Amino acid sequence: MSPAKWDVVVIGAGPGGLAASIAADKAGASVCLVEREARPGGILKQCIHDGFGLVRFGRKLTGPEYAFLDIEEVKGRGIKLFTETFLLDLDRSEEGFVLTLQNSEEAVFRLEAKALVAATGCRERTARQVFIHGQRPAGVYTAGTVQRLINISGYLPGKNCVILGSGDIGLIMARRLTLEGAKVLGVYEIKPEPSGLTRNIVQCLEDYNIPLHLSTTVTEVHGTERLEGVTVCRVDENMRPLPGSEEYVPCDTLVLSVGLIPENDILHPLGVEIDPRTGGPVVDQLLATSEAGLFSCGNALHVNDLVDYVSESGEIAGASAARHALGDYRPPRHVPILAKGEILYAVPQRLDVSLGGQGILYFRAARTLTDAALVISAGGRVLGEKKYKSLRPPEMERIVLDLSLVPAGEENIVLELRG
Amino acid sequence: MAKKLKSVIKELRKFGLTGVCPREWRSSIVLEGEVDSWQEYIAAGYAAAGKGYKGVVNDLRVPGLEPLKEYLPPGRGGALAGKSYDVVIIGGGVIGCAVARELTRWDLRVALLEKEDDVAKQTSSRNNGMIHPGLAAPTGSKKHSYNIRGNRMYTQVSQELGFEFHRCGSVVMLEKSFYRLALPYVRRKALKKGVDGLEILSRQEVSRREPNATDRQRGGIFLPSTGVVAPYMVTVAYAENAVENGAEVHLNTAVLGFEMEGDRIVGVRTNQGVLRARVVINAAGVWADNIAGYANDRFFSIHGRKGTIAIVDKALGSTQSAVLAMPQLGVNTHTKGGGLNPTVEGNLLLGPTAIEVPQREDWSTTAGEMELLLSRHLSLNRRLRPRDIITYFAGVRACTFEEDFIIEPSEYVANLVHAAGIQSPGLASAPAIAEDVAAMTVEILKKTREVKRNPAFNPVRRLTPQLAKLSLAERAEVIRKNPAYGKIVCRCEVISEGEIVAAIHSPVPAATVDAVKRRVRAGMGRCQGGFCTPALLEIVARETSRSPGDVTKGRPGSRMLAEETKAGGKTG
Numbered sequence: 008m009s010p011a012k013w014d015v016v017v018i019g020a021g022p023g024g025l026a027a028s029i030a031a032d033k034a035g036a037s038v039c040l041v042e043r044e045a046r047p048g049g050i051l052k053q054c055i056h057d058g059f060g061l062v063r064f065g066r067k068l069t070g071p072e073y074a075f076l077d078i079e080e081v082k083g084r085g086i087k088l089f090t091e092t093f094l095l096d097l098d099r100s101e102e103g104f105v106l107t108l109q110n111s112e113e114a115v116f117r118l119e120a121k122a123l124v125a126a127t128g129c130r131e132r133t134a135r136q137v138f139i140h141g142q143r144p145a146g147v148y149t150a151g152t153v154q155r156l157i158n159i160s161g162y163l164p165g166k167n168c169v170i171l172g173s174g175d176i177g178l179i180m181a182r183r184l185t186l187e188g189a190k191v192l193g194v195y196e197i198k199p200e201p202s203g204l205t206r207n208i209v210q211c212l213e214d215y216n217i218p219l220h221l222s223t224t225v226t227e228v229h230g231t232e233r234l235e236g237v238t239v240c241r242v243d244e245n246m247r248p249l250p251g252s253e254e255y256v257p258c259d260t261l262v263l264s265v266g267l268i269p270e271n272d273i274l275h276p277l278g279v280e281i282d283p284r285t286g287g288p289v290v291d292q293l294l295a296t297s298e299a300g301l302f303s304c305g306n307a308l309h310v311n312d313l314v315d316y317v318s319e320s321g322e323i324a325g326a327s328a329a330r331h332a333l334g335d336y337r338p339p340r341h342v343p344i345l346a347k348g349e350i351l352y353a354v355p356q357r358l359d360v361s362l363g364g365q366g367i368l369y370f371r372a373a374r375t376l377t378d379a380a381l382v383i384s385a386g387g388r389v390l391g392e393k394k395y396k397s398l399r400p401p402e403m404e405r406i407v408l409d410l411s412l413v414p415a416g417e418e419n420i421v422l423e424l425r426g
Numbered sequence: 427m428a429k430k431l432k433s434v435i436k437e438l439r440k441f442g443l444t445g446v447c448p449r450e451w452r453s454s455i456v457l458e459g460e461v462d463s464w465q466e467y468i469a470a471g472y473a474a475a476g477k478g479y480k481g482v483v484n485d486l487r488v489p490g491l492e493p494l495k496e497y498l499p500p501g502r503g504g505a506l507a508g509k510s511y512d513v514v515i516i517g518g519g520v521i522g523c524a525v526a527r528e529l530t531r532w533d534l535r536v537a538l539l540e541k542e543d544d545v546a547k548q549t550s551s552r553n554n555g556m557i558h559p560g561l562a563a564p565t566g567s568k569k570h571s572y573n574i575r576g577n578r579m580y581t582q583v584s585q586e587l588g589f590e591f592h593r594c595g596s597v598v599m600l601e602k603s604f605y606r607l608a609l610p611y612v613r614r615k616a617l618k619k620g621v622d623g624l625e626i627l628s629r630q631e632v633s634r635r636e637p638n639a640t641d642r643q644r645g646g647i648f649l650p651s652t653g654v655v656a657p658y659m660v661t662v663a664y665a666e667n668a669v670e671n672g673a674e675v676h677l678n679t680a681v682l683g684f685e686m687e688g689d690r691i692v693g694v695r696t697n698q699g700v701l702r703a704r705v706v707i708n709a710a711g712v713w714a715d716n717i718a719g720y721a722n723d724r725f726f727s728i729h730g731r732k733g734t735i736a737i738v739d740k741a742l743g744s745t746q747s748a749v750l751a752m753p754q755l756g757v758n759t760h761t762k763g764g765g766l767n768p769t770v771e772g773n774l775l776l777g778p779t780a781i782e783v784p785q786r787e788d789w790s791t792t793a794g795e796m797e798l799l800l801s802r803h804l805s806l807n808r809r810l811r812p813r814d815i816i817t818y819f820a821g822v823r824a825c826t827f828e829e830d831f832i833i834e835p836s837e838y839v840a841n842l843v844h845a846a847g848i849q850s851p852g853l854a855s856a857p858a859i860a861e862d863v864a865a866m867t868v869e870i871l872k873k874t875r876e877v878k879r880n881p882a883f884n885p886v887r888r889l890t891p892q893l894a895k896l897s898l899a900e901r902a903e904v905i906r907k908n909p910a911y912g913k914i915v916c917r918c919e920v921i922s923e924g925e926i927v928a929a930i931h932s933p934v935p936a937a938t939v940d941a942v943k944r945r946v947r948a949g950m951g952r953c954q955g956g957f958c959t960p961a962l963l964e965i966v967a968r969e970t971s972r973s974p975g976d977v978t979k980g981r982p983g984s985r986m987l988a989e990e991t992k993a994g995g996k997t998g
Contacts, residue, residue, distance in 0.1 A: 162990055
């Protein structure tokens, strides 16, 4: 059987993939969306708290509500959606890409795509990846797993919880666990400042009198069958544990919110260039990767703090993929963006200056700054400037650049942030 | 006074261990009295070893040391009371399970008792899976002969039992050029020992073979017979084939003592009642000395030696093809000190380390051991970074002070066979040890009755589909027959619901989340179960007719959930 041919195949039906498929469909491409879970929506399905959609829809929605709007549009547009379908292999073909997939209905089948959007999201860093020691009792979970257990499976994983890491999911789970009747003994953060959004610190911890311990980490878990307690320890400015500051905290559950890692493993065989700072592919403002016809968006590209920006990047990637598939392809002229000063990372990493128009740039500050100034320049000429009263690493910043301002023949564009 | 006792006393004095009173018992030496520290306890044990005694029984007290902790399964019942077997095997590690399978070649009623909730829970799942070439074990030791024989048997055993075995070879690298002077001697030693196919490699040859090997290397040797397995998979495979051929495996069943009549064990006392056995096999790993003691045959002591192991992400698996090691001269003579191995699943594995520990079931890892692993082994492959490590764990080796296997019928108990002191290269030796222990057992049984072959014995384990091993056409065929194989549950390792359900209903059923993991690897990938744990809980609950709240990670008591939420739980 010859494989079905599509202009654009989108891998992953989370918010990024949903937005990408809608954008590609709007641009006139034939689109197919592939999802490994039973239902579309990605991680939003388990995010039953509100606060989603302020930027994109101008109102506060829960995760499932936010996803519902896009899912309805995907259905309304008649976009082909494969669920419980797993990508086994991804390869190049003459016209673009060939995907080998499996599911229960069609067993093993192939799809061909002229362009591809990888919207594969991210995974959570685990206890071992932050070098927690001790035995391996039950009761040590990542925050996302706890969220899924409570909000989808309907089970409370434990009654006395310690949370390590003040990332947003950890903060939200502190509140959620409390509402379900569990005691959250404290949130411990190895850094001297919280990693989550300020609104989550207020709404999820302060409102519930949950203590936040900064510059403190969990070094050891105790118990052999079920978790019985953890050792917490203060750390010095280099985040090394301070001997003598250990304290034993009895608990039955340790929830980890210690970082997210973009999942791009399917791109590995294609040799796509990855930015070690973001963990996602190196892209231009069209979100085109180093592999022609392959686009990236959402948390697979870099970890976002707002779903609205995940959707925005999905829209860009979907529209770009459609243009590529429909034959509107000109060889790019890429100019790298050099991030200087106090920038943690910037996406995109390069600009295609042959295109003109506008380009959206996202960046994060490397540390908390007050009265910071961002200057974008090329060859000594200032293209844009922005002042910030305060900047924090957890809060991603977005700026729009007028590409027609970029002088011809420039070797690079400098993005410099000074505190 | 016997000359050997004098030499023990002299050796103890040399170390200043004046509080130790050595006493001869049967053909062994017993150490009694008090020492100041665990280090002294260990030093005294080794001081008494190798002086001509059969074994060292180290009964020294160490004031202030935490008492030895042993896990015993909860619950007492009479499920096994009054049952009668030809052979009872104590211990469901690789040795016990392999012995069980070898015994099913005979027409015998065989029961294997394991106190943990699954087979391969202790040392047999907590080692590096290496099938050693047999070069390290001292010539003439049991370790040496069983290793050489066992290694050669793995090709056939892996085919019969259907587990992955990769004979990837090992490159032992030299840190200093002048070590090369010793290589002709090593080659002669290898030939004499029966180690197959040793090659001497120049620095360039090592680089050609392993382009990512450390720049520090100055050549080395290649040992083509070195292999790797997943040790828990080998153990499960042996256990399953044993059950297929008629053996019984009783989990959560601890042996608490023996009922003796003269020089015979007549009853095996367990938490599930007293059962009868014509022959008892002691394959109890780190507790083998206690089991021997129940029959008043404790002529050796076991002490624990912990090894920490780290696993590297599969994405780096292709950066190396053979086991890499770079021995440090003069460091810890009791172990080769581990290395950097490929695994059969495509990850790389660092370790193990080696440190003597008082507790035999303490598998905790420490920051110090981890640092040692990283500094010693990670750099053997230039492509690896600490962030590539996805998980780590520790195991405890069951060591005797003689540092050799004890594989023999008891000298004093007529129907007891010991397979004790099994540490590295125990996994490599297991197929050969099992053959001999089964033969010893049959020999004992034959004294009182006829022992016939089992005409129905099938050495080939029945396998359920493993998608990773199938071509796309075969995969499609399996999914069409059973759509559960179409649904991927563990995304990192690409494991389907069909494979998980098959593991839950296998001959040694996987009833816990970790047991499923040991059979099909669901949850062993880079997300470490972050995504699939809720689904695994639901599948295990559904297939074993329990609520997800009653499903455990491992041992009873390791429940994963506390209670239903206010809205209530749902399954599936």
